[in-house]
Amino acid sequence: MTAHSGGRLALTRWLVGHTRRLVPLLIVSIVARVGGQLLGVALLVVAASTAARAATGEQVAVPPLVLWLVAIALTKALLRYLEHYTGHWVAFTALQRLRALLFARLVPQAPAATSGRAGSELTQRATRDIDRVEVFFAHTLPPAVSAVAVPAVALVWLAVVVDPALAGVLTPFVAATLVVPLVAGSATWRAARRVAAARGALASRIGDDIQGTREILALGARSSRLRGLDEADRELAGARSGAGVTQAVRGGAAVLLQSCALIALVATATGAGLSAVTVAVGLAVAVGLWAPARGIDDFTTGLDAAFAAAERVRDVIEARPVVTDPPAPGPEPSDAGVELQDVTLRYPGAAAPAVDAVSVAFRPRDWSYVVGVSGSGKSTLATLLLRGRDPDAGVVRLGGAELRLLRLDDLRARVAVVSQRPTLLSGTIADNLRLAAPGADDAELRQSLAAAGLDDWVDGLPQGIDTPTRERGASVSGGQLQRLALARALVARPEVLVLDEALSQLDATTAGLVRERLRTHRPGLTVVEITHRADLVPDDASVLVLDRGRAVASGRAGDLRASEGPFTRLEARNEQG
Incomplete structure (x- = not known):
């Protein structure tokens, strides 16, 4: 395990440790997401198989088909709502607790804990950095679990019920789609930390300039301060560009894998002489797994940004207190001398x-x-x-x-x-x-x-x-x-x-x-x-x-x-x- 992944694991333990009571609702969100995405695959399979049967001249009973499609769609919509409601309730409650924890640790330590720090930079940690941690709670664990669980269930069903060869062809491509974001994890983590640091530096610079506008103008320092602001902005833009390149390469690799999976599936089905309905079902499963399998890729960039923000928040919360309460209070003062x-x-x-x-x-x-x-x-x-x-x-x-x-x-x-x-x-x-x-x-x-x-x-x-x-x-x-x-x-x-x-x-x-x-x-x-x-x-x-x-x-x-x-x-x- 790399130092970076170890850092993310430690941050995960720290975040979960402060929000442990929210785990049951998070499990509800995970179950709802997995169920909803499986129903999404089922919806495509029913539609594709029906279209293939109709194309080959087979008689299709439309009323039962419509009822099935409506029932699946409504159930999927309800599960989607449940997933979002519980996931975001967990996320916003967790953010509230993190803010309360930050102020509980910071406020009693003033002025020592705030000396040498720009107020705007601390404000950034208490607001925007904590807001970015939402990704960890609302958009990380449910997609991560469903990215593995949904393909596993769908591929097993495809192998047992439809054709094992089609499942065998799709499996390595789906696995590769899951692995690509993990392989690129160290690069995206480094990029996210650079972006977080550059964003904090820019916020500190802007806050100083706004509060010190009178002094800057009176001392004729406008040009030098603007040059410094431009430099901080360029550093942030450079950090974001680096993160964007990493994300684009990773996303391109995922699309390439998914396209190759479709080509390989059609080639295998044609070589084996499989029926049009079987091919249609295989293609429906392959397409239906795009969203679940790319769940890890979709949240990885946001997750690394959330981890980088959480690290900045943890630095404040876990900083060694300058002064502390005594283990056992001593005698009360006798007067006000x-x-x-x-x-x-x-x-x-x-x-x-x-x-x-x-x-x-x-x-x-x-x-x-x-x-x-x-x-x-x-x-x-x-x-x-x-x-x-x-x-x-x-x-x-x-x-x-x-x-x-x-x-x-x-x-x-x-x-x-x-x-x-x-x-x-x-x-x-x-x-x-x-x-x-x-x-x-x-x-x-x-x-x-x-x-x-x-x-x-x-x-x-x-x-x-x-x-x-x-x-x-x-x-x-x-x-x-x-x-x-x-x-x-x-x-x-x-x-x-x-x-x-x-x-x-x-x-x-x-x-x-x-x-x-x-x-x-x-x-x-x-x-x-x-x-x-x-x-x-x-x-x-x-x-x-x-x-x-x-x-x-x-x-x-x-x-x-x-x-x-x-x-x-x-x-x-x-x-x-």
């Missing part, structure tokens, strides 16, 4: 740690700040607090409990992070606010909007909280988007709120108003605000200064301002900017 002790984290492939031996404590019910220039490790700190990643060394604690010993759902119910560039989902304002708390009532939504300073704005909208929103927040300003994300986090009533440059799109007055409202509406909340604006940190606030991943200063902002150091240099940089 956050502590990092000698924490170090280096991203894969990075030359230096993003956070290097950082120790800090954020008191419960306090508003603390983390400041530093871009790239100093501030956002990495936010990732650690939500367990987007675990530190390589050191310990992160919430209320004295180590984060690694808390269930992810429990941790993320207690800690909320609002990022600098949040995303709204298509729906309404209310839909987005309820994202983390589906059961929240309208009063809770309004309280959170008030805390974010958006209650007056929402009241001024014609549809209020039922106002539609568009993907990525394209229908609101940057400042409104940030405050909606803040309100959404507050609806879930977290104990710790991390603001990762989450007010950066607001002017100083509006940002100050939001902070004051948040203190008023949620006085018991532990807030860790991550910002580069050291000049806006109040004198009485606790602050940590990061530089190149290391803690270079900490303490009360007023004390740090009173002495020359990293904090004052950062303030001076803000004022100059």
